[in-house]
Structure formats: structure tokens, C-alpha cells
Amino acid sequence: MATIYQVSELAGVSLATVSRVMNNNARVSENTRNKVLAAMEQLGYRPNSIAQSLASNRSNSVGILVSELHGPFYGEMLSGIENECRAAGKHVIIAAGHSEEASEKDGIEFLISRSCDALILHVEAVSDDYLIKLASGNMPIVLINRFIPQLADNCISLDNELGGYLATKQLLQQGHTQLAYLAGPMWKSDAKDRYHGHLRAMAEHGLSFNPALLAEGDFQDSSGSACMQQLLAKGLPFSALVCANDEMAAGAMEVARAHGLNVPQDLSIVGFDNLILARYIYPKLTTIDYPIGEMGRMAARWVLKNIYQQQALQLKNVFEPVLVCRDSASAIAAG
Amino acid sequence: MATIYQVSELAGVSLATVSRVMNNNARVSENTRNKVLAAMEQLGYRPNSIAQSLASNRSNSVGILVSELHGPFYGEMLSGIENECRAAGKHVIIAAGHSEEASEKDGIEFLISRSCDALILHVEAVSDDYLIKLASGNMPIVLINRFIPQLADNCISLDNELGGYLATKQLLQQGHTQLAYLAGPMWKSDAKDRYHGHLRAMAEHGLSFNPALLAEGDFQDSSGSACMQQLLAKGLPFSALVCANDEMAAGAMEVARAHGLNVPQDLSIVGFDNLILARYIYPKLTTIDYPIGEMGRMAARWVLKNIYQQQALQLKNVFEPVLVCRDSASAIAAG
DNA sequence: TAGTATGATGTAAGCGCTTTCATTTATAGC
DNA sequence: GCTATAAATGAAAGCGCTTACATCATACTA
Numbered sequence: 001m002a003t004i005y006q007v008s009e010l011a012g013v014s015l016a017t018v019s020r021v022m023n024n025n026a027r028v029s030e031n032t033r034n035k036v037l038a039a040m041e042q043l044g045y046r047p048n049s050i051a052q053s054l055a056s057n058r059s060n061s062v063g064i065l066v067s068e069l070h071g072p073f074y075g076e077m078l079s080g081i082e083n084e085c086r087a088a089g090k091h092v093i094i095a096a097g098h099s100e101e102a103s104e105k106d107g108i109e110f111l112i113s114r115s116c117d118a119l120i121l122h123v124e125a126v127s128d129d130y131l132i133k134l135a136s137g138n139m140p141i142v143l144i145n146r147f148i149p150q151l152a153d154n155c156i157s158l159d160n161e162l163g164g165y166l167a168t169k170q171l172l173q174q175g176h177t178q179l180a181y182l183a184g185p186m187w188k189s190d191a192k193d194r195y196h197g198h199l200r201a202m203a204e205h206g207l208s209f210n211p212a213l214l215a216e217g218d219f220q221d222s223s224g225s226a227c228m229q230q231l232l233a234k235g236l237p238f239s240a241l242v243c244a245n246d247e248m249a250a251g252a253m254e255v256a257r258a259h260g261l262n263v264p265q266d267l268s269i270v271g272f273d274n275l276i277l278a279r280y281i282y283p284k285l286t287t288i289d290y291p292i293g294e295m296g297r298m299a300a301r302w303v304l305k306n307i308y309q310q311q312a313l314q315l316k317n318v319f320e321p322v323l324v325c326r327d328s329a330s331a332i333a334a335g
Numbered sequence: 336m337a338t339i340y341q342v343s344e345l346a347g348v349s350l351a352t353v354s355r356v357m358n359n360n361a362r363v364s365e366n367t368r369n370k371v372l373a374a375m376e377q378l379g380y381r382p383n384s385i386a387q388s389l390a391s392n393r394s395n396s397v398g399i400l401v402s403e404l405h406g407p408f409y410g411e412m413l414s415g416i417e418n419e420c421r422a423a424g425k426h427v428i429i430a431a432g433h434s435e436e437a438s439e440k441d442g443i444e445f446l447i448s449r450s451c452d453a454l455i456l457h458v459e460a461v462s463d464d465y466l467i468k469l470a471s472g473n474m475p476i477v478l479i480n481r482f483i484p485q486l487a488d489n490c491i492s493l494d495n496e497l498g499g500y501l502a503t504k505q506l507l508q509q510g511h512t513q514l515a516y517l518a519g520p521m522w523k524s525d526a527k528d529r530y531h532g533h534l535r536a537m538a539e540h541g542l543s544f545n546p547a548l549l550a551e552g553d554f555q556d557s558s559g560s561a562c563m564q565q566l567l568a569k570g571l572p573f574s575a576l577v578c579a580n581d582e583m584a585a586g587a588m589e590v591a592r593a594h595g596l597n598v599p600q601d602l603s604i605v606g607f608d609n610l611i612l613a614r615y616i617y618p619k620l621t622t623i624d625y626p627i628g629e630m631g632r633m634a635a636r637w638v639l640k641n642i643y644q645q646q647a648l649q650l651k652n653v654f655e656p657v658l659v660c661r662d663s664a665s666a667i668a669a670g
Numbered sequence: 671t672a673g674t675a676t677g678a679t680g681t682a683a684g685c686g687c688t689t690t691c692a693t694t695t696a697t698a699g700c
Numbered sequence: 701g702c703t704a705t706a707a708a709t710g711a712a713a714g715c716g717c718t719t720a721c722a723t724c725a726t727a728c729t730a
Binding site: 338339340350351353354355358361382383384385386387389390391392443456 | 715716717718719
Binding site for chain 1: 707711712717
């Protein structure tokens with residue numbers, strides 16, 4: 001691999017000049033520039049970005065920590081971030097935190113030690129305090145899918161409460177009055193917020209919430225099935241089920257079908273997230289769209305604007321979810 | 336951020352000694368080691384991996400190029416690789432190639448310039464020659480989901496032909512004799528191989544293949560729908576449809592349902608890949624399992640063994656797909 | 671007791687770049 | 701034609717590490 005020395009020698013100029021044409025920030029005469037470019041071309045030279053990073057203390061790469069690398073949700077998010085960064089000539093370094101405190105911290109440390117210029121974090125297990133402290137250091141961070149008041153500017157989040165409200169309201173407007181709620185793990189703020197939205201919609205319609213019709217899952221489809229079993233076992237009537245995410249909705253739907261319930265005739269179901277699978281399951285899932293790809297892009301833009309000085313970019317911190325009507329929820333049958 | 340200098344100063348030893356305890360490769364007295372560790376602890380020191388890479392010409396990170404960051408397939412693969420690498424203390428740097436030659440080359444260049452110790456590549460657009468040339472350089476590469484005879488050792492691939500054969504054979508054994516085939520883009524070797532497997536099974540059962548019942552899609556669900564439309568429009572009878580992947584199968588199934596066809600009573604469908612969605616769609620999809628997560632792990636192990644000297648690891652280059660029977664294919668109704 | 675391994679530590683030269691500062695060269699003004 | 705100024709270039713000092721080599725104790729050996 002050719003180094004800058006060989007280029008400078010071949011071009012008959014100094015190191016510094018070669019560096020200048022690479023970064024084209026200082027002025028170099030047209031003539032010299034061409035000589036250097038020709039030399040680079042001839043040698044097949046490509047700068048060693050490790051050395052660049054070390055010398056400039058800037059790596060042109062942004063670190064991303066997600067909970068998992070697989071699954072429809074993170075894929076969408078990563079893709080959004082990568083696209084935006086790539087277009088701006090920045091690169092991404094990705095680590096997984098596995099929703100576990102030690103692992104998340106470890107991932108953050110790794111990204112910092114890689115000299116990332118900024119971090120985009122989707123963390124769940126780590127505390128607010130830790131993040132606040134982290135943010136007070138030199139490493140710029142942006143949090144995705146999490147809202148911390150003290151770090152409001154650095155947060156790209158979804159109004160989960162509104163989403164929960166919209167999902168429930170849809171069913172109420174369709175005439176349902178007996179609703180069950182399949183919650184996510186309540187220690188996660190998004191699960192809690194969605195649930196609160198549900199309660200608000202219920203209250204607004206003058207309905208009291210029956211705790212016996214609440215089940216708490218873990219956002220996986222298997223827990224959706226398990227919770228649905230529990231709910232049905234109680235023998236309490238309900239004509240609609242609000243699920244805190246699509247995967248649990250899919251699990252629940254399967255169990256409902258196994259129990260001879262027709263969706264949506266016998267039971268209306270709404271999900272949350274609008275994952276790809278929402279379009280694939282049958283009947284197609286009515287759900288709340290979570291624009292995670294767009295939010296990833298926005299996080300990337302935050303970095304481009306605040307770290308890489310692309311002033312022109314417009315930023316938006318809080319996204320509003322919208323209802324996507326498909327086939328899994330319908331007006332309650334008269335009588 | 337503390338540097339090695341400050342650690343050495345605080346511990347009262349030289350740079351070299353600190354470096355030694357970090358890499359614990361040379362012998363350092365117990366006493367000195369403890370002093371150094373204490374100093375590191377006290378300063379909250381973490382080595383700058385950029386500097387380490389530059390100095391050692393080894394980055395402890397492996398570069399991964401995938402076509403896309405989103406989608407169930409790549410997520411599974413990335414996850415497999417990351418898990419295995421993380422467990423070995425290696426890190427991953429990820430880039431997307433978008434199935435486009437320029438972009439794939441660009442991604443490879445990027446990964447090389449980041450001083451990765453090895454590359455795991457899932458590339459589609461780049462030529463065999465390019466890869467052969469690349470492999471002859473200093474950067475070790477392993478190819479995933481691609482087989483190039485000259486690089487056989489570096490390839491982790493699936494026997495796609497066998498998969499196509501198994502999918503078709505299942506239907507033939509269920510008594511179907513009129514099969515349509517929904518192919519992937521034929522310029523991709525996996526699409527072609529699956530198709531060849533189909534032909535082999537047909538021939539083996541003494542059936543001739545009717546070109547009118549062949550449609551070529553692009554592996555996306557929308558093309559599955561479009562191709563299904565075309566196939567139905569021809570008015571030719573067929574009782575079973577073999578799809579080159581699950582997503583197209585899902586698209587095709589939807590169209591079939593819209594045309595009043597019951598799956599599997601009126602039409603049996605089998606897919607390929609065994610994506611998560613295969614379990615979610617209704618009826619659940621009979622398909623060929625593509626152990627992509629396991630293959631990702633294997634690619635990681637290849638690197639651990641060949642580059643990081645973990646000799647003990649067992650390697651396997653070619654994976655065999657297996658049939659997963661679910662509900663979308665059934666024996667043909669008598670008469 | 672000198673002679674020699676051997677283990678522990680230090681010294682210093684890079685790794686391939688960026689960047690400040692100094693120097694040289696061109697351009698313009700008079 | 702000579703200075704004032706700007707533009708182009710070069711020299712050299714790092715960035716934070718690793719590592720070959722040198723040095724210094726210490727422990728054996730004969």
C-alpha cells in the first residue's frame with residue numbers, strides 16, 4: 001500500500017502538499033494539484049484513515065449502538081443512519097448493546113475508543129444519569145428513541161403516549177367498549193408511555209380500565225401468544241385488543257385464531273410499530289406507524305449539522321406517530 | 336482522555352511497560368503490573384485503539400460488507416458475525432454495498448482503509464475476477480453466500496441447487512405435476528442455482544418444464560405479486576408454485592388469495608430462506624431453511640482461526656439447506 | 671568470584687498522516 | 701524596479717501507541 005511519502009516523492013512535492021490536495025482545504029496551485037493527483041492515481045494510493053484519524057483527532061466516522069443487529073426495527077434504523085452518513089462521506093461503526101447495562105456501556109466505551117466523532121445511541125438498560133454524565137464529556141451523543149429532559153436537544157424520540165392514545169381511540173371510535181391491553185415491559189419508557197396513552201383515550205371516552213384485562217409481555221411474539229392465552233383463560237369478554245407492539249400482536253392473533261376467534265369479526269387487534277410483518281400477517285395489521293428509518297436519518301442529520309458543520313439541515317426532535325388502518329380492526333358488530 | 340504517558344508517569348514506569356501490561360504479551364513483574372493497573376484505574380484510562388492500530392498495523396476489527404443493513408436476512412447474518420466476534424474481543428465495522436458494483440467496491444476500499452484485519456463480504460455486483468484479485472492482496476477475505484472455485488477455501492456458501500431441488504421435490508412427492516416457478520433475478524448465482532435445482536427435481540420425476548410457467552422476479556415481495564398476476568393471466572393450470580424466496584412467496588400468496596385461490600387447497604406454495612416472516616404469514620409458509628445466522632458465525636470463525644490464530648476452531652464451507660414443512664403446501668386434492 | 675544466562679525495564683524509532691509556522695515565490699501597486 | 705502583500709510550498713513536530721534493541725539487576729554455574 002502506497003503511503004503519502006511515495007506520492008510526494010513521485011510528484012516531487014512535500015508531504016504537506018500532498019496532504020493539502022487530499023483535504024483540499026488549503027490552496028494548492030492547479031499545476032501542483034494535478035501532479036499530485038496523477039501520482040496518486042499512478043500508485044493507486046488511498047489514504048490510511050487510521051493514520052488520518054490519529055493525526056487529525058477526527059475519524060469521519062460516527063458510532064452507533066443498537067440493542068440488536070437483527071430484527072426489523074434496528075435494521076430499518078441502521079439503514080436510515082447509514083444512508084444519510086454515507087451520502088455525506090461519513091462512515092458508521094456499529095456495536096450491539098443487547099439491552100444489557102454492562103454490554104451497553106462496553107459498546108459505548110468501544111465506540112469512544114475508536115475515536116468516533118459522535119455517537120448515536122439506542123440504549124435501554126443504561127441509566128439517565130449515566131447518559132447525562134456521558135453527554136457532559138467531550139463525545140457528542142444523540143439518543144434515539146429515548147427522551148431525557150436534561151438532554152432534550154440530543155434526543156430523537158417518538159411520542160409514544162400519543163401512539164397509544166391513537167391506537168385505542170381508533171377502536172373506541174369503532175364502537176368497542178371492552179378493550180384488553182397487552183403491554184410491553186413496563187420498565188421500558190416506551191412501553192409505559194404507550195400504556196399511558198391507552199389510559200388517556202379510555203378516560204376520555206368515559207371508560208374505566210379493567211386491570212384484569214391487562215397483560216404485560218416482553219415485546220416478543222411468544223409473549224404475545226402467552227399473554228393472549230392468559231387473557232382468554234380469564235373468561236372475561238373483550239372485543240378488541242390493543243398491543244404495545246406488532247410482534248406481540250402477531251403472537252396474540254395466532255392464539256386467537258387457534259381459539260376459533262375470527263379477526264376482526266370476533267376480535268379487533270391493533271399493533272404498534274408498523275413493522276414489515278404487519279403487512280404480511282393475515283389479516284393485515286392495523287397499527288401505529290413508527291417512523292424509525294426516518295428517525296435514524298434524523299439522528300444522522302443531527303450529527304452532520306452539529307459535528308460536521310452542515311448548517312443548512314433542518315432538525316426535528318419529536319416525531320408523531322400516525323395510525324395505519326388495515327384489516328385487523330373493524331367496527332364492532334351490532335348486537 | 337488519559338494517555339499512556341500519564342499512566343506511565345503516575346505508575347512510575349516507562350511507556351513500554353504500560354504497553355506490556357496492556358497487551359500482556361511480555362513478562363512484567365507482578366508488582367509493576369499492579370502499579371500500572373492501579374494507575375490505569377485511577378485515571379480511567381482506556382487505550383486509544385486508533386493509535387494502537389496505527390502502531391501495530393493490526394486493528395482487532397473485522398470489516399463486513401453487506402448489501403443492505405435492513406431486511407431480515409442481513410440482520411440475521413450481521414448478528415451472527417457480531418456475536419462471534421464480540422465473544423472473541425474483536426470488533427466489527429460495517430458498510431453497505433447496495434448490490435451495486437461501484438458502491439460495493441467503495442465499501443471494500445473503505446474497510447481496507449480502516450485497517451481491518453480481515454473482510455467478510457456479502458457482495459453480488461462485483462465480479463469473480465475482482466474478488467480473486469482482491470484475495471491475492473494482503474487483505475484476507477471471506478465470501479459469504481457466494482462460491483468461487485479458485486477461492487473455495489474462503490467461501491462460506493449454501494448449496495442453493497440442493498435447496499431448489501428439495502423445495503420442488505416436496506411438491507412432487509405431494510402429487511403435484513403442474514408446477515410454476517417464480518425465479519429470482521437470474522444474474523444472481525443463488526437465483527440461478529435454485530432454479531437449476533428445480534429443473535433437476537422435475538427431470539428426475541420425468542416431468543418436462545413448461546417455460547410458460549416461469550416468471551422472473553427480483554426477490555422483492557412486490558415482484559412476487561406482479562409475477563403471480565402474470566402467471567394467472569396466462570390461464571394455464573398449475574397446482575403448485577415454487578418461489579425462489581420467501582418474500583416473493585408472500586407477495587404471490589396475497590395475489591392468489593385476491594383471486595379467490597385458497598392456499599394450500601387450491602394452490603400449494605413453497606418459499607426459500609425461512610425468514611421470520613415465513614412464520615407470520617398465513618398460512619404459515621413451507622420453505623427451505625437458509626441458516627444465514629449460522630453461516631455468519633462460521634465466517635467469523637474463519638477469521639478467528641485464520642487471522643487471529645484460534646486454531647481449535649472447526650470450519651465448514653458449504654451448508655446444506657433443509658426443508659421446513661408448514662402449512663402452505665399440501666398433497667394435491669384427489670381429482 | 672568472575673562469567674553468563676535470564677528476566678524486568680527503559681530508550682527511542684517509527685506507524686502514516688495533519689498542521690503550525692517559516693520560507694519561498696508570484697502578484698500587484700507605485 | 702522595488703517594496704508590500706498574498707499565495708504556494710516546505711520543514712518538522714506531533715497524534716498515542718508498539719516494538720526492536722539496549723540496559724540493568726538478579727540468579728546461577730563452574
